[in-house]
Amino acid sequence: METTITLAHGAGGKQTSDLIAHVFKKHFSNPEFTADDAAVLTIQEQKLAFTTDGFIVSPWKFPGGNIGKLSICGTVNDLACMGAKPLYLSCAFVIEEGFPLDQLEEIATAMEKTALEAGIKIVAGDTKVAGKGQVDHLFITTTGVGQIMSEAHTSGANARPGDAVIVTGDIGRHGCTILLARNTYGIDAAVTSDCAPLWGAVESMFTTDNNIHVIRDATRGGVGTVLYEIAEQSNVGIRLNRPAIPVDPAVKGVCGMLGLDPMYLACEGRLVVFAPKKTASKLLEALHRNKYAQNAAIIGEVTDKMPGKVIVTTEIGTETMLPPPGGELLPRIC
Amino acid sequence: MEQVPAKNEMASHSPAWNIITSYNGPKVRIMEVCGTHTHEIFRLGIRHILPPAIELISGPGCPVCVTPVSFIDEALLLALEHHVTLCTFGDLVRVPGTKMNLADARSSGANIRIVYTPLDAYLYAKNNPEQQTVFLSVGFETTVPAACLAVKKAYADGLTNFSLLTANKTMKNAYRALKRSANAFLYPGHVNAITGTALCESLTQEGISGVITGFTANELLTALAVILTKTKEGRPFFYNCYPRVVTQDGSKTAQSLIAEIMEPCASEWRGLGIIPQSGLKLQPIYKGFDARLRFHLPALTGRSDPACRCGDVLQGKCKPTDCKIFGNRCRPEHPIGACMVSNEGACSAYYQYGGNL
Ligand code: SF4
Numbered sequence: 001m002e003t004t005i006t007l008a009h010g011a012g013g014k015q016t017s018d019l020i021a022h023v024f025k026k027h028f029s030n031p032e033f034t035a036d037d038a039a040v041l042t043i044q045e046q047k048l049a050f051t052t053d054g055f056i057v058s059p060w061k062f063p064g065g066n067i068g069k070l071s072i073c074g075t076v077n078d079l080a081c082m083g084a085k086p087l088y089l090s091c092a093f094v095i096e097e098g099f100p101l102d103q104l105e106e107i108a109t110a111m112e113k114t115a116l117e118a119g120i121k122i123v124a125g126d127t128k129v130a131g132k133g134q135v136d137h138l139f140i141t142t143t144g145v146g147q148i149m150s151e152a153h154t155s156g157a158n159a160r161p162g163d164a165v166i167v168t169g170d171i172g173r174h175g176c177t178i179l180l181a182r183n184t185y186g187i188d189a190a191v192t193s194d195c196a197p198l199w200g201a202v203e204s205m206f207t208t209d210n211n212i213h214v215i216r217d218a219t220r221g222g223v224g225t226v227l228y229e230i231a232e233q234s235n236v237g238i239r240l241n242r243p244a245i246p247v248d249p250a251v252k253g254v255c256g257m258l259g260l261d262p263m264y265l266a267c268e269g270r271l272v273v274f275a276p277k278k279t280a281s282k283l284l285e286a287l288h289r290n291k292y293a294q295n296a297a298i299i300g301e302v303t304d305k306m307p308g309k310v311i312v313t314t315e316i317g318t319e320t321m322l323p324p325p326g327g328e329l330l331p332r333i334c
Numbered sequence: 335m336e337q338v339p340a341k342n343e344m345a346s347h348s349p350a351w352n353i354i355t356s357y358n359g360p361k362v363r364i365m366e367v368c369g370t371h372t373h374e375i376f377r378l379g380i381r382h383i384l385p386p387a388i389e390l391i392s393g394p395g396c397p398v399c400v401t402p403v404s405f406i407d408e409a410l411l412l413a414l415e416h417h418v419t420l421c422t423f424g425d426l427v428r429v430p431g432t433k434m435n436l437a438d439a440r441s442s443g444a445n446i447r448i449v450y451t452p453l454d455a456y457l458y459a460k461n462n463p464e465q466q467t468v469f470l471s472v473g474f475e476t477t478v479p480a481a482c483l484a485v486k487k488a489y490a491d492g493l494t495n496f497s498l499l500t501a502n503k504t505m506k507n508a509y510r511a512l513k514r515s516a517n518a519f520l521y522p523g524h525v526n527a528i529t530g531t532a533l534c535e536s537l538t539q540e541g542i543s544g545v546i547t548g549f550t551a552n553e554l555l556t557a558l559a560v561i562l563t564k565t566k567e568g569r570p571f572f573y574n575c576y577p578r579v580v581t582q583d584g585s586k587t588a589q590s591l592i593a594e595i596m597e598p599c600a601s602e603w604r605g606l607g608i609i610p611q612s613g614l615k616l617q618p619i620y621k622g623f624d625a626r627l628r629f630h631l632p633a634l635t636g637r638s639d640p641a642c643r644c645g646d647v648l649q650g651k652c653k654p655t656d657c658k659i660f661g662n663r664c665r666p667e668h669p670i671g672a673c674m675v676s677n678e679g680a681c682s683a684y685y686q687y688g689g690n691l
Contacts, residue, residue: 256549259370259678309688316351316551318379321688323677326667 005099010129019127023105027112028122032088039123041088043147049084051075052143060107060137062181064173064193065268067140068107072114073197073268075144077217080202081271083152086120087145093125094139097132107138118197120144151210158213159234163302164280166273168201168293169194170246171223175265176254187257189250196269196292205273208286214274217267224263225325226272227310238310240300240322264325274302348552350559355383357562363389363650364561365515367505368522369396369678370549376683378551380558388562391515391650392680394508394603395522397473398425399648399672399679402602403636405472405501406431408626412468412499413444416629419462421455422470424448425676428669432636452477452498456484459496468625471498475528478502478614479588482595485616485623497625500615503601506533507612509542515649518561519544520554523576530584531574538570548576595620604638604672605645642671647680654681661685 008015025033032039053074060067076086091111095104115122173194180191198217205212214234218226223245231238247255247262255262269292275283280298287296310322366372372392375381381390394400410431412418420436427436427446440446445465449455455469471481481498488496505525512519519542521534526546534544543564547557557575564571574580592614601613616624625631638644641659646652654660654673664670666682673681 259373314378314551316378316380316383316555318382320377320379320382321686323686 027108032123047148049082049146051078054141065195068110071140071142075142076118076197079146080199081215084146084148089144090124092141154215156233159274161304163274164277165300168271168296172262172265174268176251194269201290201293204286209279211279222264235307237303237306350555353559363516365391365393366520367393367395373678376687394648396678398676400603402604404634418466419445421449452481452484471500499625502614521546526580545573644671644673654684
């Protein structure tokens, strides 16, 4: 077998089946993994969550993960936010001609490992090869199905005054990691992505107390964007306590240098959870026992004042508005 | 994980906080001359704790905000008529020129690349020898050294396709020009880290007061408290409240690099007009890297939107909210004036942090 991806690998012939056998089947094998045109799944009469997401990340490999791990976590976490136990996943690859096979295998291995951890089965896939320069290394799209727990009724429109706002860990790490990995700033800092599958954390919350109003994963746009979305969807105000928001000191340092706010940097392993205060303190205990949520914290509360706005009590006790999300993140120039 | 202080702990226990909140002396106008200070002051909500007698003015400390319209027009001319590749810091592409901004020019086909340091522009020129590349060189003493280094490297390599459109500025004469706008300056810690303390210290002889400060809540509150205490005494003063970063001499290496490559010149500041000896241009031996000479650019006079009051905002003559088009025609996603472009601009900070919330 060749050592890099060629256009022939995407042509549907022998090389395609070799690639599937040697890379994908090897890592994604389970009884439902299909060789036919579609996977056949047996699901009893159940409420299902169904979601899809495309992944483009440059560089494809970064401290704390790679695009493969990311593509599983993203879909698993989207399902988890709906209170859905991840069941099945399909993945479609668009690979640039010339991409080294051993690196593809590295990505597949990460997918295998993450899927196993999250309890989701990869049951179908597709591979296309694009000419050199048409894609940046590779793109992955994953689609997932999950079974919604009967007690789960989460939605961005369910936040209510009196709810506490929880984040399940320190914020902004993935976005910061990618900025640094692109190496454009000449900054060296020990930051690793928070990329992680979060079904375990969600399940432990539901088994503790299922009176949970909102769960959202704070991916692109970061925690700030998600909070503004929820404030709007639920037509409530949100008040944050800035000193309570967990931020890794290295992330804080990088943001200080570049003039960025960690509230607007992407996370790939952090949830924002809204629940009545009494429930929230129990949830927090449960989260602290999960390895991806040890730094979970209550960062604020929901109010009926200034609906649609996010207000911050700053570290010196004053109140300001959290700047609404918008535009590209641009580092400052002086 | 970092231990966070309990809410309000710092606020209620700090002596600086008490000095500021209990101030009842005569009116004091304090001008911050650093975009990062402006941004942090808004982020921390420091304005909300000030008694009415204390007024904070966001002065001309953000390189984007003071870049004149004519500079953008020159850049547009280079991109659209001379078809050069422009390399620029990101924020600049949204600053309005007389007819359009650089982002508009990019949509109509101009080759405009966002870079993070001038060295990226130099590298681009080196790797694309057939392409004339111009770096839009804005910024104060903090960014000038990197631009100088880029020129020095291009000179050593004998590059003939790299040049600078300079609008770099130095602060000293701006303080003089703004002397009457404020009782004291919050001097920019980043700039002073390069220039040292001597320059600001000597300004006290001309009756100009100020304090160098850093960027944390504590550093900013301390500096304000020092200004209030010293203003009461009635004599011009200077203090370095950022000694962990700013030394007497500053960075000699950076200073000599600047002196080697550039020399002072008159410079136009948006809203303030031309201030003598407040800009930097290339030394004669490096004039081959001056885009204005290389492309024989004519002298341009730009025209800003007549409603925009950036100049008054920068001098503290009005608040952003006094501008008729603040928040309606002029918003961060559609800036009419430069102060709305960068998130360190006074108008943008006002808008983003909810004005007088
Ligand atoms: S609001 Fe816009 S137009 Fe008005 S002064 Fe500020 S930047 Fe200029």
